Amino acid sequence: MSVLALFTWFEQSWIGEGIRASRWLFPVIESVHLLALAVIGGSVLVVNLSLLGLGLGRRSAAELWHDTWPWFAGSLALMLGSGFLLFTSEAVKLYYHEAFWVKMSALLASLVFTATVQRRTALADPERVTAWWSRTVGLVSLLLWFVVGAAGRWIGFS
Amino acid sequence: MSPLEACRWLEGTRGSIALHESIWVYPIVESVHVLTLCLFLGLTVMIDLRLLGAGLLETPVSKVIRRLGPWMLAGFAVMVVSGALLFYAVPVKTYLNIFFRLKMTFLLMAGLNVAVFHFTTSRTMPRWDLDRKPPLRVRLAGGVSLLLWAAVAVCGRMIAYNWFDKIPTALPR
Numbered sequence: 316m317s318v319l320a321l322f323t324w325f326e327q328s329w330i331g332e333g334i335r336a337s338r339w340l341f342p343v344i345e346s347v348h349l350l351a352l353a354v355i356g357g358s359v360l361v362v363n364l365s366l367l368g369l370g371l372g373r374r375s376a377a378e379l380w381h382d383t384w385p386w387f388a389g390s391l392a393l394m395l396g397s398g399f400l401l402f403t404s405e406a407v408k409l410y411y412h413e414a415f416w417v418k419m420s421a422l423l424a425s426l427v428f429t430a431t432v433q434r435r436t437a438l439a440d441p442e443r444v445t446a447w448w449s450r451t452v453g454l455v456s457l458l459l460w461f462v463v464g465a466a467g468r469w470i471g472f473s
Numbered sequence: 474m475s476p477l478e479a480c481r482w483l484e485g486t487r488g489s490i491a492l493h494e495s496i497w498v499y500p501i502v503e504s505v506h507v508l509t510l511c512l513f514l515g516l517t518v519m520i521d522l523r524l525l526g527a528g529l530l531e532t533p534v535s536k537v538i539r540r541l542g543p544w545m546l547a548g549f550a551v552m553v554v555s556g557a558l559l560f561y562a563v564p565v566k567t568y569l570n571i572f573f574r575l576k577m578t579f580l581l582m583a584g585l586n587v588a589v590f591h592f593t594t595s596r597t598m599p600r601w602d603l604d605r606k607p608p609l610r611v612r613l614a615g616g617v618s619l620l621l622w623a624a625v626a627v628c629g630r631m632i633a634y635n636w637f638d639k640i641p642t643a644l645p646r
Contacts (some may be wrong), residue, residue, distance in 0.1 A: 342634050346627040349510070356511025359517045361529075364544065370530060371540045382529050386522070405621065464511065468504045 321407035325342035341404060348397040352464070358383035359460055362437060366453030373441050373449060374400035382435040409470065412455035425459040480564040490563035499562055506555040514549030514622055516541045524615030526606035533602045534611075538595075571637045576628035583621035590614040 316324075325331055334340045362379050364370030371379060400408060409415040434450045438443060474482075483489055492499055522528030523537045560567050567573050594614050601607045 317502050338636070340632060346630050349507075349626055349630050350623055353510055353514035354518055355515075357515025357517075359598050360511060360544075361519050361541070364541075369546060371529075371536065375532065379529070382531060383519075386528060461508070464508050465504060468507050469500075472500045 319407070319410055322410045326406040328403060330400065331403040331406065334400060341401070344397050344400050348394060348401065351390045351393035351397065354386055355394055356460075356464075358387040358390065359456070362433070363453040363457050366433075366437060366449045366456075368387045368446060368450065373446065376437040376441065376449070377439075380434070381471055412470060414466045414469040418470065421459055421462040421466060425456070425463055428456060428459055477565070477568065480568045483561065483564040489561050489564065492558065499559075502555050502558050502562075506552065506559060509548050509551040509555065511548075513519065513545055513552050514626060516545040516548065517622055518619065521615040521618045524607060524618075525612050526604070530605045534604075534607065535598055535602050566635075566638065567632065569638065570632050570635075572628045572631040572634075576625055576632065579621050579624040579628060583618065583625060586614060586617050586621060590618075633639065 334344070361370060361383055362376065365372055365376045366381050433452055433456050436449060441449075492502075506590060515629070520537055520541055523530070523534055529537055590611075594610055597608075601611060606612070
């Protein structure tokens with residue numbers, strides 16, 4: 316089965332059909348996606364600001380990682396769930412949309428980076444990590460998430 | 474001059490037309506408005522979660538507000554400027570949109586909630602600064618804030634849908 320065939324199958328599934336048939340379902344799911352964006356954005360920002368030595372400061376990074384983890388994980392689940400529903404309603408259009416592939420690639424990169432490099436850096440003893448490295452990690456994470464968000468918004472244009 | 478007439482005048486200005494007809498600038502301003510949501514609303518959510526006793530519990534409330542507040546306010550400034558530009562690009566249709574009016578109402582209420590917290594509730598902060606579960610009044614301020622800002626964001630998203638739009642040309646001139 317090709318990717319296009321898979322996307323076509325999603326679009327023609329009862330979920331995709333149902334969302335397209337409804338006038339208000341798409342906007343409502345979009346709103347959930349938007350509110351979860353605020354929560355995930357807030358938790359990502361709080362940790363990255365601290366890695367940058369800003370916000371609550373570098374020393375709080377490990378604590379903030381643990382503190383924000385449930386909110387990050389919960390809002391991520393909500394993002395993926397609502398995003399998947401939006402996807403099914405227009406999967407074929409998205410297949411041909413560059414911004415969609417940019418977003419998905421950046422999302423994968425963000426998640427891998429968060430689970431590996433950022434996690435290790437945030438949880439490491441601040442004395443043993445140079446400020447330069449922490450800042451680089453914070454900046455890379457912010458950039459990756461920015462691409463996810465910007466490409467996501469761009470899907471809506473055209 | 475009625476507000477509607479003011480909007481009609483605004484819509485005829487060169488800047489408004491240029492913004493409305495631009496290929497790149499309008500989508501970019503809209504993207505800035507949406508993405509700055511993470512900075513403004515994201516940090517507001519983090520501060521509210523602390524007030525609710527639901528997040529950042531190891532950090533004193535005063536420190537959360539002092540350190541994250543300036544970033545949140547910077548986000549708010551970008552939201553206001555980009556939002557004003559979006560209104561400027563499409564004044565009449567936006568002014569007549571029910572969701573825009575609801576959004577402004579919720580925005581006003583959210584602002585009042587912030588003012589009440591800032592001028593009254595937060596005065597006793599030294600007494601509950603370190604509490605993992607702050608007093609009811611504080612938790613209420615955080616909860617009300619979350620609900621109102623969520624309503625602002627959702628109404629903002631809905632402005633783009635024209636289910637209830639009045640047709641400007643059908644209105645009396």
